[in-house]
Amino acid sequence: MQAEIITIGDEILIGQIVDTNSAWMAKELNKYGIGVSKITSISDEAEDIVRTIEAAMKRTPLVLMTGGLGPTNDDITKKTLSDYFGMKLVQDDALYQKIQDRLAKYGIPMNRFNREQALIPDGARIFPNNFGSAPCMWFEKENRVLISMPGVPFEMKGIMQNGLISAITEHFETPEIVHKTIMTDGIGESVLADMLSDWEENLPQQMKLAYLPSPGKVRLRLSITGEHKSTLEKIINKEVEKLKLILPDNIFAYDDIAIEQCIAELLLAKGKTLGTAESCTGGYIAHLITSQAGSSAYFKGSIVSYANEIKENVLGVNSKDLEELGAVSKEVVEQMAEGARRVLNTDYAVATSGIAGPDGGSEEKPVGTVWIALAGDFGVISEKLELYKVRERNIKVSAFRVLNLLRKELEK
Structure with a gap:
């Protein structure tokens, strides 16, 4: 139809x-x-x-x-x-x-x-x-x-x-249709397609697979039509189980949900709290988190430390590190995360510092260079991202990647 x-x-x-x-x-x-x-x-x-x-x-x-x-x-x-x-x-x-x-x-x-x-x-x-x-x-x-x-x-x-x-x-007479969306991270669309080529070729004839990439992630959507919904659900779930074996570490949800919803569910389930320290993302992470109803139960606040004096005076970032290493560095972003966790008194804190663009880059740190960090009882971890020339995309990918760090930690 x-x-x-x-x-x-x-x-x-x-x-x-x-x-x-x-x-x-x-x-x-x-x-x-x-x-x-x-x-x-x-x-x-x-x-x-x-x-x-x-x-x-x-x-x-x-x-x-x-x-x-x-x-x-x-x-x-x-x-x-x-x-x-x-x-x-x-x-x-x-x-x-x-x-x-x-x-x-x-x-x-x-x-x-x-x-x-x-x-x-x-x-x-x-x-x-x-x-x-x-x-x-x-x-x-x-x-x-x-x-x-x-x-x-x-x-x-x-x-x-x-x-x-x-x-x-x-x-109208309409058939039954069942969709299943699998949310993946850490693998680009072309690499993912290559990894899944054998599995995709052996999908049931009436089943379709769509790749839906967006900043930081790729959604896989399986669709199948037929007469009986329960039968279709069994067929599609069987294929999802096969997919889990191929991508054991790259699936973060089995429904079409945003990373901020995943974070909300995990923080609520564990009774943990979160704060953010944002430079290049300019409050975008806080916006994502607070877009979820009931976020006041786990989100305490954000420090948008765009200027170095805020990083130093509010978050406690070492002035020497700011001067010698620059705001876009492993040491600074880790101190931002630890400072936010301390100031906001939260179980976890995430931080971002980077060059979103379209200008402001250098040969050493081109546009798209971003450092992200996560602080918690375990200490602090960080990751360097080498992204794009497009400001909006860099902000969105940075937000997703740092929240995904948090998701992985919460799921341990």
Whole structure:
């Protein structure tokens, strides 16, 4: 079972906003055995909309659209779809009242654009939008289904989760699909692919493997479709057990979860606390840690020691080491980690110091040179990273690698 997604809006095409809707919808549909074969972004032009939906409905039985349903002149999707499917726009009294009540709550009078929001195609199936005024419309033509939803992400998600997904799965026969994501670290994509070549070649015929690299890690996603979920899960788990033997030291999770979630679970389970001392990562590690709900139970704080005087006066880094060895050095980063653990009174502390770029490097320490460290009851360990010329990537990889040091220590 395949579907296509169409997003409408000039704001997407000029890069003013990022199309997050398609990624979310594709992931959600995939849970129910519906793959997405094509994603298209188009302008707010009637001819472009008609041409695109005609082509999409010839290729796939299900087409989902977002955008172009707002209360302004440039939102023409509803009128265009009504014309295309040969329907008339009629007022929905319940929707009209809902819009009127919503506006009255904020003291806003109804205008012609608001009234037009209550017009719906007389032959479409309407799904309620509990978070806005633009309705979701379901059209059918020659055993094909086109669904038009508002482009506001939280409205679209609310509609899909509150009835639309159920309606789709009731209308179409969809297979069972099982995914398993294995999170790996310490091995690049090409090296990993070479290590797994024999195992990959002998995977069951109906199983697919995808390599999904990101800074510091590679996700392996196994997917299998069939009729019985329990049978599929047994097949996929058997392959995961084989994979464990090939990568005994490079798997850090068996679900698509972030390193900060792994750290949260481990620290909570062991009743341990964490602090950070960050230079080149500028507080990014603290941001990752505190993005997890309940992080106050294990995270005490961060010292963003960007300047050397902070490293020296707050963290207690030796001034001679700073002068002679430089801030980007094994000795300094280890002292930063130990200092953070002491000042913040935590069980563990991680530290980073490096040259994130795009400038500031030297022949001895080029851009991308980063030192990371972890301090705990065991003492302190550190590692030198030789990364890239791209600042954002260097920050993300440094954060992942130092948190991964902590994960390995916690799992001992």
